[in-house]
Amino acid sequence: MPKILIVECMQEISSFNPLPSEYENFNVTRDNGLFVQRGLNTAIGGALAVFEARANVSVVPTYGARAGSAGLLSARGWRRLSQELLDAVAARRDGIDAVYASLHGAMGAEGELDPEGYLLTNIREMVGPGVPIVISLDLHGILTERMVRQVDGLVIYHTYPHVDFADTGRRAAQLLLAILDRGLKPVITRVVIPALVRGDELITKSGCYGDLIREAQHLERSGAALAAGIMIGNPFTDVPELCSQVLLVTAREDDVMKREAVRLAQSFWAQRHRMQGKLIPLARAVEQAKFMTGPLIFTDAADATSSGATGDSNAVLRALRDGGYRGRALAQIVDPVAAAAAHEAGVGATITVRLGGCHDKRRFQPMEVTATVESLSRGRARLETMRIGLDAGPTAVLTFDNLTVVVMSRSVSLFDRAMYYASGLDPKTFDLIVVKSPHTEYHMYEQWAEKNFNVDAPGATSANLPSLGHTVCARPAFPLDAEAVFEPHPVVFRR
Helix, strand or coil: CCEEEEEEEECCECCCCCCCECHHHEEEEEHHHHHHHCCCCCHHHHHHHHHCCCCCCEEEEEEEEEECCECCECHHHHHHHHHHHHHHHHHHCCCCCEEEEEECCCCCECCECCHHHHHHHHHHHHHCCCCCEEEEECCCCCCCHHHHCCCCEEEECCCCCCCCHHHHHHHHHHHHHHHHHHCCCCEEEEEEECECCCCHHHCCCCCHHHHHHHHHHHHHHCCCCCEEEEECCCCCCCCCCCCEEEEEEECCCCHHHHHHHHHHHHHHHHCCCCCCCCCEEHHHHHHHHCCCCCCEEEECHHHCHHHCCCCCCCHHHHHHHHCCCCCCEEEEEECHHHHHHHHHHCCCCEEEEEECCCCCCCCCCCEEEEEEEEEEECCEEECCCCCCEEECCCEEEEEECCEEEEEECCCCCCCCCHHHHHCCCCHHHCCEEEECCCCCCHHHCCCCCCEEEEEECCCCCCCCHHHCCCCCCCCCCECCCCCCCCCCCCEEEEC
């Protein structure tokens, strides 16, 4: 009966977020606590469904850590998190036949810019060279050479906005079982592309990136490759190996698959200009909105908490107020001081607070507002897609002028409507809704909105990539460097 050890470590960071994340940002589960993901749309949930369907497989859960996107993890937080995870693996490694690790790929910590590589290197040392390791990654992850040298196989999300979490875990589990059952020694072919991308063309249902992903899926589903995908990295995680890359996992070294990897990479490079954010100046968007019926969406991707921003941008609120927009607008913001003031005053009270700019003080200046406290809550919700819990801390709904704002104490993912619904607010009943995420599932907003304005606002996750100030990633890289060139070099890894 093969024993498969399961471990998880998930966080995505923005190097341009000035607020470091800490150990306390992580939801940590140990041992059988990982089984709480059974039936959930998570990679662990999908993998468990496959492993537990086999009577001859024994699952050994060890450690799971998940955190919302944020700034660079502090050195203190990284030491504690990494030590706990590795201690948990060490305690249960005896007799292990294989390892499945659910990772994000876009972590970053003070003093360790390749946390996943560090963890995989240490896990490999503990379990030895003969134990297969398979990992799953977000397509926004950064697969480093140190990571790929430790693993026998990998699978990558195929959808954006992400809906295939469980399916990715299922594919990873099936790959790992194929390695065990058939005695496979997989080969990983990697082609690095010096391009950072953002924008609507990355939506896999409709964009050109999705067309390339479907080609990778065809290689995987036809059996030509054991796994295939195209990672686009997280352009806000400024680390040495930040890039886009094509990855094919095959049962043996295959010249045909090398050529396919190069072809996909060349096709990606040829469309790099299309795969950039198409932004409208914020003031122009407000002026147009004043003469539209709505509902309208203002996508503030520059302050996307799910990409690692602070969530405390008041840029859109200020623009709506100063630009004379008179429709009923709904927004969200992270401001623990304003939330605390609302809780102290109570429902129905009128308070004067300085809203926004509490964390990213360089980009955002607080705006003074006199508001009514409409409701108070603990800030608990559950993501629509994954059904994973959110905890935004003490939360208040404030109204002032024509604006309704959900004020949270802590940053949580805002790529769906969960925090609006949890606050008793239906976005469909407003004329304009601010969404702090680059994209959401179509039915959540765009299906019923008159127009989605992707506004050009400041923030730690702006799609205006050259404006961010990368200093660590390999250069030249498009669009940071207009002169960047691409000569494909497939590199084969075999353990």
